[in-house]
Amino acid sequence: MFKSKGKTGIRWKIASCMVMAAFTVMLFAQSAFATLNAQGNANYMLRGCEVLNDHQVILFFDKGTFTIDTDMIKIYEGTDSSGTEIGITSMSSYSTPYNVTVSGLAPGTAYTLTTPDDSFEEGKSYTIVVSNTVRANNNLTLGEVLHREDSYLTFVCPDANGDYNSSMDDPVMHAYLDLVGDENVAREGNIYFSLSIPAQYPDTVLSGMELHYYDTNTDEYEECTYDNPSSPSGTGEVFQAVRTSQSNFFYFPLSVAGPSYQKDLAYLDDVDEEINHYKLVIPSIECLDGTTLSSQTYYFTTYEGPGPTKMISTNTPSAIVAQGDVELSWTATSDLTINGKLCGAAASAYNIYRSADKYWGFTKINGTSVSGTTYTDQDPASGIYYYRVAPIDNYGYEGGFSPYVQVTVP
Numbered sequence: 413m414f415k416s417k418g419k420t421g422i423r424w425k426i427a428s429c430m431v432m433a434a435f436t437v438m439l440f441a442q443s444a445f446a447t448l449n450a451q452g453n454a455n456y457m458l459r460g461c462e463v464l465n466d467h468q469v470i471l472f473f474d475k476g477t478f479t480i481d482t483d484m485i486k487i488y489e490g491t492d493s494s495g496t497e498i499g500i501t502s503m504s505s506y507s508t509p510y511n512v513t514v515s516g517l518a519p520g521t522a523y524t525l526t527t528p529d530d531s532f533e534e535g536k537s538y539t540i541v542v543s544n545t546v547r548a549n550n551n552l553t554l555g556e557v558l559h560r561e562d563s564y565l566t567f568v569c570p571d572a573n574g575d576y577n578s579s580m581d582d583p584v585m586h587a588y589l590d591l592v593g594d595e596n597v598a599r600e601g602n603i604y605f606s607l608s609i610p611a612q613y614p615d616t617v618l619s620g621m622e623l624h625y626y627d628t629n630t631d632e633y634e635e636c637t638y639d640n641p642s643s644p645s646g647t648g649e650v651f652q653a654v655r656t657s658q659s660n661f662f663y664f665p666l667s668v669a670g671p672s673y674q675k676d677l678a679y680l681d682d683v684d685e686e687i688n689h690y691k692l693v694i695p696s697i698e699c700l701d702g703t704t705l706s707s708q709t710y711y712f713t714t715y716e717g718p719g720p721t722k723m724i725s726t727n728t729p730s731a732i733v734a735q736g737d738v739e740l741s742w743t744a745t746s747d748l749t750i751n752g753k754l755c756g757a758a759a760s761a762y763n764i765y766r767s768a769d770k771y772w773g774f775t776k777i778n779g780t781s782v783s784g785t786t787y788t789d790q791d792p793a794s795g796i797y798y799y800r801v802a803p804i805d806n807y808g809y810e811g812g813f814s815p816y817v818q819v820t821v822p
Contacts, residue, residue, distance in 0.1 A: 456547075457554065458565060460511060460565070461567055463532065473520050473521050478551065480503075483770070491539055491581075495539070512655070535580035538566065538569065540566075540567070542563045543771040544812070545813055553812035555813060584608045585607055585705060587708070603692060604661065608660070610660045620696075689711070690713065694707060718755050720758075720803040720811035721747065721758060723742075723813070723814035729742040729800070739786070742762075761804040762803055764776065768798070770798050
């Protein structure tokens, strides 16, 4: 199903899951949760990377960042987080954060990550992992559209001239569709994929990327891709796919900067149903090393609804230690309405998470969801802990983390 010039073992990665590209992945959700497509409660995501030299790489985000530091980013040898970690010695703002090829999208921010000299070997793969707790200037976290999963980007270090060849590591793709178990849930802006080696013909990739919705009147999938990403209108179609100038990141911008227009996948179906079915078609991709990745098709569903309102600083939990227990409390979220549109739903319940690290390794500690705004962590071992709370809406969709509260248990 794929062809290569003397290369085998090409891998595709879907969120944090890996599947072989020797067949077309067919993932169809039997149920799904809310889309989150509204201004003020919109998404936050990575937007690719660019290798500068043997020890520096630029990391792009689609929005300004509110909280980020080197402790929230890790770099590993290889194509996942199982390889040897490479220390980040410093991080600085990059002067040209806008790296997409069309106008009208959010300018975003970018950072240069510096590691020790000679950290990146020519032709080898490296993976950047960014904590899901990184928070944008609109207060959303990266984990908001990835179910509190961390974000991954893999790159292959080119040669000194910036070129790639067939002796280098095989390219891999990270494709994000907000996986929830066996379910694919598309949320605004997170229908995207990244390549570890840039595409040879990126515009061909763009023209081949298609979104289709299932028309219950005809029992067929109909394409719903609008042709002009920089001039959105109320056509009932999504915007055309766009790419970064590095040709290693492709996505559908389901909203644009400013109040001009928003698109919610849930309203594309001409039949008023609660669940809407879609498929994403990614064409075969020839990379700059001569390898061709096979085409892929992903099936997913959405619910109507805005998703849970994000938890911001006013929802940060407070904590006291009493007789060895940690008693947590927080302020409930409320409906978020902007310009008359419901952009976020008040939480109907919450989950509680704990870690020994501020940014990594949070584990849910409550059994059933918490309907109120208090929770007691009974008799944890002595140590320093960090607690975060995540909201759940009426559909069962769980949002991103709140800011943390630090607790010392004697």
